[in-house]
Amino acid sequence: GGRAVGVRLRSGEELRARKAVVSNADVWATLSLIPEANRPKSQPRRGGPLNGALPMTPSFMHLHLGIRSEGMEKLPGTEGEDGLGIHYSVLLDSFDDIEAERNMVIISIPTLLDPTLAPPGHHVVHVYYAANEPYETWAGMKRNSEEYRALKAERAEPLWRALEKIIPDVRSRVVTELVASPLTHERFLRRTRGTYGPPLFVGSETIPYAATPLPGLLHCGDSTFPGIGVPSAAASGMNAANTLVSPLQQVSLMNELDRKNQLLP
Incomplete structure (x- = not known):
């Protein structure tokens, strides 16, 4: 039906998503896991491409x-x-x-x-x-x-x-x-071609955001915004979680944290 609804494991077991599928694999590996007929034909309004054309940085020794x-x-x-x-x-x-x-x-x-x-x-x-x-x-x-x-x-x-x-x-x-x-x-490390990740050029949107053109599929990790490195990859997970929560839910959660004196200044 053109929507991500779960994950099928190698064993054949299927894990159904209650709200969304969040992929922490890199962009190129994530695309390879989506059946070709269901891969996004359009591109996001913001961020880099999701059709495999996203450039890769070289690898490491x-x-x-x-x-x-x-x-x-x-x-x-x-x-x-x-x-x-x-x-x-x-x-x-x-x-x-x-x-x-x-x-x-x-x-x-x-x-x-x-x-x-x-x-x-x-x-x-x-x-x-x-x-x-x-x-x-x-x-x-x-x-x-x-x-x-x-x-x-x-x-x-x-x-x-x-x-x-x-x-x-x-x-x-x-x-x-x-x-x-x-x-x-x-x-x-399950890195496609051993890449460090996509390059991020100042002043241009070269890497994708958490939301994807495929309904029900979100993406996080160092091949999504804000990019390469442990702090950035962690922030991308927060971005994905934020995308799943409505503004009203966010306000409600912040009020609850404030009541418990757990809201950071």
């Missing part, structure tokens, strides 16, 4: 490390424990094009904020390309092949070089090393 921290207080430091900063951005090749392939590297050391994330005497380090790793380099590869392992080592090498600018002897400190590719993103 990740380096997750556990390292020994002994002696790191001697490193030339910024503010922070052990002479280290919590976050770094490293440009390897060009200051002019931060979106260039394998150029901008982000480094985070979360144990500087919360030492309990690692055993005493150790740090956790996360190093990654900032959405500049092309999926096409990896498409069709077998994850358990020697070719795949060799490519991961090759493509991760600039991550090591970036980290060595901060911790020169880091390779000798490693006790745990995990390398993730666009295929890792695609498989474990």
